[in-house]
Amino acid sequence: MENLNRLTRKPRQSDVAKRAGVSTAIVSLVLNGRLEGNVRISQQTQERVWQAIRDLGYVPNPVARSLAGGQNRLLGVFTYEAIFPLEQHDFFYPFLLGIEHEAESQGYDLLLFTQTDASKRRKVFLEGVNRLQLADGAVLLGQYSDRDELARLQQEGFAFVYVGRREVSGAEISYVAADxxxxxxxxxxxxxxxxxxxxxxxxxxxxxxxxxxxxxxxxxxxxxxxxxxxxxxxxxxxxxxxxxxxxxxxxxxxxxxxxxxxxxxxxxxxxxxxxxxxxxxxxxxxxxxxxxxxxxxxxxxxxxxIPRQEMGAEAVRLLLKRMESPPQTGPYRLLLPCTQTPGSTIGPPRHPKPRPTSQ
Amino acid sequence: MENLNRLTRKPRQSDVAKRAGVSTAIVSLVLNGRLEGNVRISQQTQERVWQAIRDLGYVPNPVARSLAGGQNRLLGVFTYEAIFPLEQHDFFYPFLLGIEHEAESQGYDLLLFTQTDASKRRKVFLEGVNRLQLADGAVLLGQYSDRDELARLQQEGFAFVYVGRREVSGAEISYVAADxxxxxxxxxxxxxxxxxxxxxxxxxxxxxxxxxxxxxxxxxxxxxxxxxxxxxxxxxxxxxxxxxxxxxxxxxxxxxxxxxxxxxxxxxxxxxxxxxxxxxxxxxxxxxxxxxxxxxxxxxxxxxxIPRQEMGAEAVRLLLKRMESPPQTGPYRLLLPCTQTPGSTIGPPRHPKPRPTSQ
DNA sequence: CTGAAAGCGCTTACAG
DNA sequence: CTGAAAGCGCTTACAG
The missing domain is CATH 3.40.50.2300 (Response regulator)
Incomplete structure (x- = not known):
């Protein structure tokens, strides 16, 4: 962190490489823990790289990572309604709880898509562009959904899982739903x-x-x-x-x-x-x-x-599974049982059918 | 969309350019509506470009756009506690409501940082690395905060605003707080x-x-x-x-x-x-x-x-202001008034001091 | 074990 | 008005 104050721009991989006396390829490999394969990087070199990273306060640019073909450990969360609604305050909450918890366990951050189109509506495709692509995959939720967008998303091979069953003609949507x-x-x-x-x-x-x-x-x-x-x-x-x-x-x-x-x-x-x-x-x-x-x-x-929290968590797990497999595979689907709650509003009818009428 | 089915890979800008008989620069300019400036693109050319885009079903890659454009229109949201906590369910909610709403208005998506360190605690700096840099700037909130991290974040010149007053020795934190x-x-x-x-x-x-x-x-x-x-x-x-x-x-x-x-x-x-x-x-x-x-x-x-929703919204506004200005400027601070609620639990005391004792 | 280089798909000066 | 080219910051074959 020594001379960051003098530097205006953020350090990049090449800065780290220079300081550690290695190539950017090595920095990338060390950073991503790809220490097996056909490459063997000495302990010493690894240490030098990590030291340089710390010295510079280097943080890999996720956008560049994404572009270069890697992943960015970002999971998208998309809803057609505002995700923090005023009314029906609690609708998304338990789902999000499960999603956040599972994303945390799996080492992913969450990307909440809030951008809207000109008419203030949420869209996956803004000006024809699938914005969810910023993330490695996405969990979609909400009662309302645009079926055409879901179909298109699926056709594009984008990895997503819907929280709730969604059937769209011509596309096999992956989902986690309550039974x-x-x-x-x-x-x-x-x-x-x-x-x-x-x-x-x-x-x-x-x-x-x-x-x-x-x-x-x-x-x-x-x-x-x-x-x-x-x-x-x-x-x-x-x-x-x-x-x-x-x-x-x-x-x-x-x-x-x-x-x-x-x-x-x-x-x-x-x-x-x-x-x-x-x-x-x-x-x-x-x-x-x-x-x-x-x-x-x-x-x-x-x-x-309805096991909402579990649905959120399972959606994340299913999504990761989906992300690991080739596009166009699936669909991945999971049905979760609901819990019966006894309550006190049902009982035997006054005149049960089977019983013969009183003589 | 004619031969998309035959093509495995998605069309890219260069495909459009080739088909329209222009350079990718022109495609980019047309696509982004940058038709003024020092560039004048004939109506006819524009039409050819759009036609090629339609023919190929071309969708610009947002990741590449981000990388080339410098920003990613992502606002970070960081909390030291889980952002969707089980208990104290509602603590973050109204703040998030304001944050989401304002981010939406301003055309930003939200990046929720959930990754934790080895001991399962949330940290801005993981392995010495400021992960918030994934976003163009960040809103931080929560009662608990790591003062050392805030100081370091500030020293690095990272653009962030805390929801709630935070004083850290040796660093002038920007914040939006209730008065x-x-x-x-x-x-x-x-x-x-x-x-x-x-x-x-x-x-x-x-x-x-x-x-x-x-x-x-x-x-x-x-x-x-x-x-x-x-x-x-x-x-x-x-x-x-x-x-x-x-x-x-x-x-x-x-x-x-x-x-x-x-x-x-x-x-x-x-x-x-x-x-x-x-x-x-x-x-x-x-x-x-x-x-x-x-x-x-x-x-x-x-x-x-406490005007929580407003605090969240103002934090986003302040953050955008902060992001537009050179690093190391500020601090940006805002105090929001609270609303008095009458209630019915105060009244005059039984023996008001000023009144002389009964004769 | 390590480095030089191509490439991811865009945007943006900068020449013509 | 338009094109060739550099560059955004990474990853990943591919040579050595």
Whole structure:
């Protein structure tokens, strides 16, 4: 560090090489620990190089490293929404926790892409340029995603893993996802086992993969149980929907409501109580997931927890695996189990189907 | 995009140049819209270049661009603790919100440094090397910081801004901080104005800059008001400290307690009530800051809010200013006002000093 | 075991 | 108005 103050420019590899009395190739090899192979560098030389590096306070330029074909030990993190959102504050947090932790373990730094296009929207391709290329690979997350961009990214052979299942026609996306189907099926199984036959499944109106998976789980449970599924039991409903119909549902003999959205489930429990009904005595209510960062919100509800932190960590691991293999391989996919949380909002129905009517 | 499928390698600038019958320089200029200056490129040429770009599906390599261009439009974010901590979940969040938002506005991406040294601790200098140089500049934050590293970073002329005041001997650190002194003084002023004379100031045992600033504010208020400060009114106390002494304080005639820590303040209110005292009738309680991400926790308390998001955003702005100026200039510093929140835990004391004893 | 050199894909003076 | 060339700071064959 002696004369850095006199120097304006940063030291570069050639400065180190000069000072250590070796070529830049040697500096590069020492720096990258490539001490095996067909090159054997004496201990002494290595020491001289490290000393020169320390003396000069040399730091390799990651951009140059990247360009020269090496890697830069940077993992990209890309989201189509702001990664630190004001509302829904906690949505990304647990994922990031897992991503950061695993990146740290693996010795990678994180590159958060925040640049937007002219219309203030986040894009992988800005003016046709794939900016994620700055990193060795990237983890993508967020509910909204631009399918065309994902397809193009995949076609380019860029190494990325999505946190959440993403299907795009013409491209096999690698992902780490929660096993919503299995977790949903398990809840429905319990309800069927308890004797419920008149279920109502309130799903989100938009069809996302996670929503499809939950619906698939719903259907699987009926098939497995050999119970005929009433197609009209699947009803798309907005989270903020008016709960007027609740009374009608109860009158129609619905004994269990499964709401895909936790918020809606909570409102249903509340509304049912307002109608003088007890949960779960008069109505069982379940939901299909927890609220990130607010487990207490769904503590009462029968539901399952999404392993967000683990998903983040596994996404990083899968990404590294993907990065080590030739482009265009894969896809790499991993399904993580959700944890069932008992809750206290489901129970046996008042009039279980199997039981004959009272004589 | 005609024969991209046949081609294994991506087209590069020279391919475009060849196809358009121009030099790479022209392609670069057209691509970057540098059509003024001392170069004038005919409409026709421009069209040929764009056509070639389209024909080949050419995408400029951002890494090469960075290397040739000198900057990489990357802003570092460094913390000595994990940036997404499990406990104290919300500590960094509002700062990051501001940082991300401002970085986005300014067209920078964020580089989160997560790499650790052999003993799993975060360091700016790993093996003697300043890793922050990966970015064009960096924002540092977190309560704990390694002063030696900050000093060295400063001496190296690296462009960085700390979120929070940091004083290091022999180095003038640039920072954006909350004006704790002014905010504290304002609260103390109010108490003095209400007639309180027997105050108790519970400060954190460790001396950090923010703690010093608050204490300074406490003292300033007395000076300004011309009231003699009782040195023994300043008591270091752990957040989790036993509140046994409370009864003694009340017996000694303390009418107002100012706790630097919100958590402790809340416990004091609670403990006082358990002793049958009313707040603020029998005891005024104030604290000197809010809890990040949980404003409701301190809603009842008389305190002030720390403008965390704004601090993050201003840190980025200051950093960009710093980056534009020659190294070794500065320091760049900014003090941001806190917002007073009324709360309901202070009121006039039972026996205001100025009032003569009842006749 | 070590060095000279090409090359990664751009940008930017600098000549023409 | 346009082209040839140097240079950004590395890595990696390829000679010695």
């Amino acid at each position: 919503y189907a299995a977790a949903t099926a398990e809840i429905i199984n319990r309800l069927l086992d308890l004797g419920h036959r008149r279920l109502l499944y309130l799903k989100v109106p938009q069809t996302s993969e996670s929503s499809q998976d939950r619906e698939a789980g719903y259907r699987q449970a009926f098939v497995k149980r050999g119970v005929k599924l009433d197609e009209s039991s699947i009803v798309p409903l907005e989270e903020e929907a008016d709960l007027q119909p609740l009374e009608g549902w109860l009158a129609r003999g619905i004994t269990a409501i499964i709401s895909e959205r936790p918020g809606l489930a909570l409102r249903i429990v509340e509304a049912a109580r307002k109608l003088g009904k007890q949960v779960p005595r008069d109505l069982s209510v379940a939901t299909l997931g927890d609220v990130a960062g607010a487990p207490h919100l769904t503590a009462e509800l029968t539901t399952f927890c | 704790y002194a002014a905010a504290t003084a304002e609260i103390i002023n109010r108490l003095l104005d209400l007639g309180h004379r027997r105050l108790l100031y519970l400060k954190v045992p460790q001396t950090s800059e923010s703690s010093q600033d608050r204490e300074a504010g406490y003292r300033q208020a007395f000076v300004k008001r011309g009231v003699k400060l009782d040195e023994s009114s300043i008591v270091p106390l752990e957040e989790e400290a036993d509140l046994q002494p409370l009864e003694g304080w009340l017996a000694r005639g303390i009418t107002a307690i100012i706790s630097e820590r919100p958590g402790l303040a809340l416990r004091i209110v609670e403990a006082a009530r358990k002793l049958g005292k009313q707040v603020p009738r029998d005891l005024s309680v104030a604290t000197l800051g809010d809890v990040a991400g949980a404003p409701h926790l301190t809603a009842e308390l008389t305190t002030f809010c």
